[in-house]
Amino acid sequence: MRATLIYGAGDVRVEDVPDPVLRTPSDAVVRVLRSCVCGSDLWPYASREATEQGQRIGHEFLGVVEDAGREVRTVKAGDLVVAPFVYSDNTCEFCREGLHTSCRNGGNWGVHDVDGGQGEAVRVPQADGTLVKLPVSGNDTALLPSLLTLSDVFSTGHHAAVTAGVSERTTVTVIGDGAVGLCAVLAARRLGAERIILMGRHQARTDLGREFGATDVVAERGEEGIAKVRELTGGSGTHAVLECVGTKPAFEMGIGVVRPGGRISRVGVPQYSEGLIGRYVFGNNITITGGVAPARHYIEQLLPDVLDGRVEPGKVFDVTMSLEQVPQAYQAMADRTALKVLVA
Template structure:
């Protein structure tokens, strides 16, 4: 089959890879019908070590079940399914608490020995715990574009707002106008936020953010942007800050715009190990820091009905579509900010 592999910084190739096969009785084989490139895929695109054997890429996909292990009980061949960006058994202590990304037996698609989702097919472990069947929708439905966001970016945006405790009447600041940031805006709006300040400087993206529910846009960066948010919030800052970037300047921006007693929720994959938590950052203002890798498996069934009914359209974050052979160009376009998020069709 054809699959996307990365061999070094900027070196993305479509190669012939072995066809996946059932390995365990709890596996499913899935033919992928939609996938996409994630902003987090750009981190290795910039800085991974040269790897002669390459690394399979992709963790967001929708597909059709082609074969099942003998112990799979909740799925059938032919089902259209959504795969979250982490696989999980659905039964361990953490899964039963809704923390699927900490599953004792689970993991992520980019682990050694796992296939990536930017490919024609994939083996899915713990199929009952991992995959979510989409009722009444086939692989040709236009709803697939929005359903694809449930594999990561919509669930991650929701996680940011949910972990921050966004509720009716809140003032929320969202840092980052990428797909996750925009869907954090949508999620904050769905949870009842009254004022949503989107910090971003790409007009096409922030315009979409306004359509998703942002009431204010702050295009300024650094100290100027911080001052603008404080001005908009009466000098005190936002009660809830959703950080959807993952770089240190975004984290610093977050603790400088949060209101005393407020919450910072981080879902941008941190590209740093050490961050300030002392008196001048978190301690002095009694700030709560939360967030982490979104357990999107726990959100898919909650968020799916609004997509199926057409009342929300998170798929609008996709502004370019390519076939599998176009994936290397998709990485370049997203890295150069020519595309917000690229969908892959098969």
């Protein structure tokens, strides 16, 4: 089959790889109908060291079960399924607590002989724990983009909102107008937040943010951005800050706009090891929370609203390309000519 490999910064290729087959009785093989490129794929695309050997990549996919091992109970050949961005057994102590990203038997796509999502098919370990059956057909093409966002970006935005304690009583700042930031706006609105300030500077994106529920857009960054959000909130900042970028300046801006007693949830993979958590954070009782989103935990919760169209997170896909075009998809997202590329 054909699948995507990354060889180094700026070097993504679609190549022939072995067809996936069941290796253990708990595996399934899924034929991919939709996949996509993630903002987090752009970090290795920007900086990964060049290697002789490519590595499979892609961690968001939706497709049809082609084959299932004899221990697999919850899905069968022909089912339309979505996979979260890590696989997990859904039974260990961490999964039972909703922290599937810390599953004792889980892992990442694209490493250790596990397929990546940007390919024609994927062998899915822990298929019962990982895959969620979708009660629609693969022919419901209008729904597929939104369903695919359950794999990562919508679940991740939701995780930011949940861990930051967003409710109808909280004001919210979302930092970042990428797909996760926009999904965080949508998630915050869905949880009842009435005041949502989106910090971003790409108008096409912030316009979608307004459609998703942002009440204010702040294009300024750094100290200027902080001053603007404080001005919009009577000087106090917002109860919840959803940091959807992952850089140190974004985190520091988050500290600058959070209200005393408030919560910053980080869902952008941090590209820094140390951050300001000294007397300011301590003196104001600011909570730093979030982390890698346990998407598997959220898929079933979010699914009904996606199915009935109450939310349409799939609008973050502004470009569709074929699997063979994935290298161009990376480049378009790196160049910010595409917000998020659907691979179909």
